[in-house]
Amino acid sequence: MTKATYRLLQPIVLLHIIIAAGIAGYMIIEKMSLQEAIYITTVFITTVGYADHVLSDAGKIFTVVLLVFSWGTFAFVIARITQFVINGEIHQYFKNRRLMKEVNRLNNHVIVCGYGRNGQQASNILRAHGVPFLVIEKDVQLMQKAEAETPELLHLEGDSTDDDVLRLAGVEKAKALITTLPLDAQNVFIVLSARSLNPTLKIISRASEASSVAKLKKAGANNVIMPDFIGGTHMATLVSKPDVVEFIDFLSGEEGNSIHMEAVGWELLPPEVRNKSLHTIMNWRKTGVNCIGIKDGEGKFIINPPEDTIITERMKIMVLGTRKQIEEMNGNLG
Numbered sequence: 001m002t003k004a005t006y007r008l009l010q011p012i013v014l015l016h017i018i019i020a021a022g023i024a025g026y027m028i029i030e031k032m033s034l035q036e037a038i039y040i041t042t043v044f045i046t047t048v049g050y051a052d053h054v055l056s057d058a059g060k061i062f063t064v065v066l067l068v069f070s071w072g073t074f075a076f077v078i079a080r081i082t083q084f085v086i087n088g089e090i091h092q093y094f095k096n097r098r099l100m101k102e103v104n105r106l107n108n109h110v111i112v113c114g115y116g117r118n119g120q121q122a123s124n125i126l127r128a129h130g131v132p133f134l135v136i137e138k139d140v141q142l143m144q145k146a147e148a149e150t151p152e153l154l155h156l157e158g159d160s161t162d163d164d165v166l167r168l169a170g171v172e173k174a175k176a177l178i179t180t181l182p183l184d185a186q187n188v189f190i191v192l193s194a195r196s197l198n199p200t201l202k203i204i205s206r207a208s209e210a211s212s213v214a215k216l217k218k219a220g221a222n223n224v225i226m227p228d229f230i231g232g233t234h235m236a237t238l239v240s241k242p243d244v245v246e247f248i249d250f251l252s253g254e255e256g257n258s259i260h261m262e263a264v265g266w267e268l269l270p271p272e273v274r275n276k277s278l279h280t281i282m283n284w285r286k287t288g289v290n291c292i293g294i295k296d297g298e299g300k301f302i303i304n305p306p307e308d309t310i311i312t313e314r315m316k317i318m319v320l321g322t323r324k325q326i327e328e329m330n331g332n333l334g
Contacts, residue, residue: 134170172197289320289325
């Protein structure tokens with residue numbers, strides 16, 4: 001239960017306790033039935049001023065105490081609700097409830113830890129390619145600005161290094177996690193936590209120092225990215241092979257949302273084409289996608305592999321096609 005939820009429910013729970021105490025008190029002291037006790041408690045607490053029951057001395061004393069506590073509780077309830085309205089906390093409370101409903105519906109999604117420059121870029125690409133994702137960021141002002149610019153952005157305000165926050169983001173149901181925090185130590189902590197919560201999760205981490213790469217992989221990261229290193233390499237390659245790099249940027253960027261690359265593992269292939277040649281597989285219910293490479297069982301890539309290459313267990317086929325072609329292929333694969 002969040003702090004805001006607790007503060008909103010506290011006076012309501014207290015009021016119900018007063019009502020329950022009144023009903024129990026009249027049943028014990030005045031020997032009333034449940035129906036009579038509910039009636040007389042309602043009459044006195046709401047100060048209607050009318051009751052057709054003659055109370056004993058003990059009942060009168062109990063009524064005075066009940067009225068004092070009920071008045072205090074009513075004042076507390078009104079003050080708390082007024083505070084929530086003035087501070088906008090009721091709006092935030094229902095907003096958080098809607099958010100948690102959306103989060104609970106997520107499955108096979110991506111969690112982006114940190115919404116700095118790298119986190120924002122990752123989010124933009126995921127959104128452009130229609131991949132469901134959730135952002136975790138503890139900077140409230142940053143997320144308020146992001147929410148104003150992108151109202152549909154699904155996010156949680158919290159610390160990504162907290163296991164409870166990762167669970168709240170659905171890390172057990174997620175397919176991947178991207179951590180982009182500026183401190184390598186924080187990224188290592190997130191990778192360790194996420195890997196322990198979901199052993200099959202694909203984890204991609206940012207690293208600022210080269211010495212942190214081995215630590216992050218040892219902690220459980222599948223891939224470690226050094227943005228500064230990649231940026232320098234990218235700029236240099238733009239000089240030597242500008243057209244090739246621009247084409248790759250087009251495929252992977254927001255403008256290339258109509259072009260998709262997909263990896264199809266051996267285990268996803270229908271039984272009738274497993275352990276068959278690449279030619280047989282690519283012509284099975286052909287949709288127009290092209291094979292641009294394969295990843296063998298040892299993790300090595302082969303570009304433009306021969307058509308007679310046999311696709312066996314642990315191998316993957318890299319295909320390129322339009323969004324429609326990839327969707328048709330995925331439909332054929334089920």
